[in-house]
Every structure is written in C-alpha cells, then in structure tokens.
Amino acid sequence: MSVMAAVGDVFRRARGRTLTAFRQGDEYQWKGPFYFIQGADPQFGLIKAWAVGNTGSGDDEWGEEIKLTEQAVQAINKLNPKPKFFVLCGDLIHGMPGTQWRKDQEQDLKNVLKNTDQDIPLVFVSGNHDIGNTPTRETIDNYCKSWGDDYFSFWVGGVFFLVLNSQLYFDSSKCPELKQAQDAWLNGQLAAAEKRKCKHIIVFQHIPLFLRKPDEDHDYFNLEKSVRQEIMEKFQNAGVKAVFSGHYHRNAGGWYRGLEMVVSSAIGCQLGEDKHGLRVVLVTDEKIVHRYYSLDELSSQGLEKEMVDMLAKQN
Template sequence: MVCQFPEAAAVTNSYKLSGFRQHRFILLQLWQSEVSSMPWRKEQTADLQRVLRDVDSEIPLVLVSGNHDVGNVPTPETVAEFQQTWGDDYFSFWVGGVLFLVLNSQFLYNCSGCPALKQAQDAWLDQQLRLAEQHRCRHAVVFQHIPLFLQSIDEDDNYFNLTRAIRRELADKFARAGVKAVFSGHYHRNAGGTYQNLEMVVSSAIGCQLGEDPHGLRVVVVTAEKIIHRYYGIDELSEKGIGDDLMDLMKKK
C-alpha cells in the first residue's frame, strides 16, 4: 500500500518516522513462513530486508504484523522476535494532522498465549482514541492485518475476520473516535464494507492470491476532505501507471 498526503502540513511522529518526502509512506503487511519454520523464516527475513534496502530511503516503511509474523496464537516470544527484527508491533504516528494507528490484530484474534500483551495494547488503544477524539484530527486511520469484517459488521465469524463481539466493540470505539477507515489484508482478496461512518478496506496481496484479483497493491490518497483509494494490479500499474485523477490529487499543495 502506498499512501500520499498532498495537503499535509506539519509532521509529528510518535516513533520518529522521519523523512516524509511529500508526505508519503509505504505500508507493508508481511507474509513469511509460519513462525515454527525457522530455517526458511531466517532466509526470508534476510531476503526481504535486502530488497527493502533498495527502497528510496526518504520514503518511510510502515510494517504491520500478522499471523505469519507472530503466529495465529501469539506468545511473548514470537512478539519479541518480531520487535527485535522489525520494530514495535503496535504504534501510532501523525502526518499533517492525520492520526494513524497500527495494531497487532493477532491479540484480537487469540490472546490466550499472551493476555498481558493484549491488555497493554487495549489500554494504549483507548488512550490513542481519546486523543483522536479530543484533538479533532483531520482524519484517523487504522492499519491492522485481520479485518474487522469482510463485507458486513453482522457477518458470521470465520478465519478471515474478527469475532462478532470483538469487531462490534472495536468498530463502535473507532466510530466514536472519528476513525474514517480501517485498512487490512489477511484475506488475500479484495473486500470491504461500511459501518456507520467507518469504512473497512480489505486489500488483496502482491503475492499469493486466494481469489480472482490480480497480484497488486492499493494506492491511498489522503486530502483534507477525504480518503481515496484504489487497488491496482501489478501489470496494470506497470503498463498504465496510477490514474490521472489520483495523480492530480497527489500534485495538489
């Protein structure tokens, strides 16, 4: 996912994410071998880190943990491994009056192996949402690996969404705090829906596809008034580039 902020002004980053050239960043939801496959995992990690070194150093990378990073049932050990390799598993940052919250959604899926870590994230999230509500930020946006829901807040529980009770509680919290959108992956297909004024955006993968979507990425443009996003297949992006309408928005000052 590539995010762009054409009308952003001052930048204040909770975790010192510096170098927001033209206020853009790349969001990566990692997908490696399962945490138990240590030999392959080490090779994959080294390979990915090598590739990421070729990304323009002035464009920050924002990494979101998922089930292939900390496990379907995370433990203090798997979370610590992620933190040592990639950094914090949940955090917030500001870009031009927009508050971004990055969550470890594996805690929300199954925290039986690390209840204290989930409690810590819950307390932190409540504090961040109070901040968003009090500061009346331009927008508040959440990034998490597992979607709240795929199409509807009332859909049945399955492997690719959060349980009804948890998703409803979170969605209500987000809506009260003024969160405009939640961006997720995990489903390996494009999906999404709305709940009150909250948009749930589920993006397919640049790698393994489980549906009929092309390998690709989502481009997100944030203006003072709205959040616009579009999924592009890699071939389409290579042949035609980003649409003129999005490019025009990116060029605005």
C-alpha cells in the same frame, strides 16, 4: 533524522510506540492532500506451499515472491510525486515462528525492501505468520527485534495513523496481559487524537474486522463477532474513518456507520481472482480515496490522472 542515520534502521523505525521516520511535532497540522501505498501479504513461501497443497510447510521456495516484491518496490520508486510512506499490512513471510525457512525468508524480504527509495519510509504491521496464530510474548519480542514495535501510532500532515497487532484480538490466550496493554494504549491514543482535532484517523491491522458485512459470521479471515463489534463501536465513536488490512489475499470491504473497512489483496499469493498488487490511498481534506492497482498496471502507468489532479489541486 538524517538519511545516514536511517539507512541501517529502515526496518525498525517503529520504536517507543511511534514511528521515528516522522517528527511528530512537525506533522500535527494539515498541509494539503497526500497519498501513501498499502501492500499486504508478500508472504515469502506461500505460493509454493499453496501449489503443493501443504501450507503447514512446503515453503522451501519463494523466488516468485522475491520477483513480485521487487516489482512492487520498483513501481513505488518510480511514482511522482512520491508517496508519504509504504505500509505492509502483515504476513511478511510464510514461515511461522520456529519453522525452518523463516530466517532465510526474512533476510530475502529485507534484501528486496532495502531498495525502496530512502525518502519513502517503510511501515510494518504484524500478521499471523509473523507472530503466530496464537502469539506469545516470545514470538512478539522476536518480531519486534526484526521489524519494530507490534503496535504504534504516528502523525502525517494532520492525519493520525494507528498500527495495531490484530493477533491480540484473534487469540491472546497465551499473552492476555499484552492484549490488555494494547487496549489501554489504544484508548489513550484515541483520547489524545480527539484533543488534537486531527483531520482523519486511519487504522492499519492485518486481520480485517469483517470482509463485507459488519454482522457476517466469524471465520479464519475476520475477527470474532463480539470482539469485532466492540472494536467497531470504539472506532466509530472516536471518528476513525477507515481500517486497512490484508490477510484475505483477495480484495473486499464494506462499511459500518461511516467507518470503511478496506481489505487489500496480496503482493504475493492470490487466493481469488485479483492480480498481485498494491493499493494507492489518497487523503484529502474531506475524504479518503483509494484504488487497488495490479503491479503491472502501477509499473507501466503509475498513478491515474484523476489522483494526480486531486493531489495538485489543493497543494
């Protein structure tokens, strides 16, 4: 795909259940270590809503989120070597489907993100604020018109990536047929990945499977225990190495039988002690190494020497 062809379509590159930014046939083979950037929850409008104690609305200002996301884009654009892609793990905006400020928040976010270096594809993951806590076919269709498919897969350098719609696991009561479709698609994708002997399998979704322990109680920030268990076993059996998510607005994570659950804090509103930031994820022949950087740290210092050396060593 030429740069000119991609310019007007940078927000809808996920089509036909794949990512058009990468030519699939060129990406099946391992070509040496690379890295990508994971962000989560820019959530335009939440900082004001959280401050005034009205997270149902109260989100009529998002100037602070604009500045933070601009800082994130500028930091990413300065990185050398460039990341393979920049994935945003959901809650792009705060306004729920049908609410007043939603379109303005979406447009302002796109105005910031379109300044991302054209050689760094944007990858979008749907969150609960993007399609609703209980999504419908209509809310998902509207998301897809703005941001591309709600679930899809793609290959980069011999590594297989899966983007999932975790709201279908959280509450699919208004669209059970869409959950069934994603389940069938996912099973087929994992079977195909096994045949291709990919180097690693990595999953992106908004809601974490769990925050710290695989058997922790269910609450707003993780998936229900029986659903979680089924997915963890499926991933572990298929050889998935890591699941990256957001939603929690704090850093967290843990392990389930060799499967790492990585929960990244937000670009936007912080609900804990972490700084506004991004996660740098380095993929090597043997492992996946990652570190959360504050936006200030990434802006001023870039990648730490150890990561740059790991990238250079095997290329």
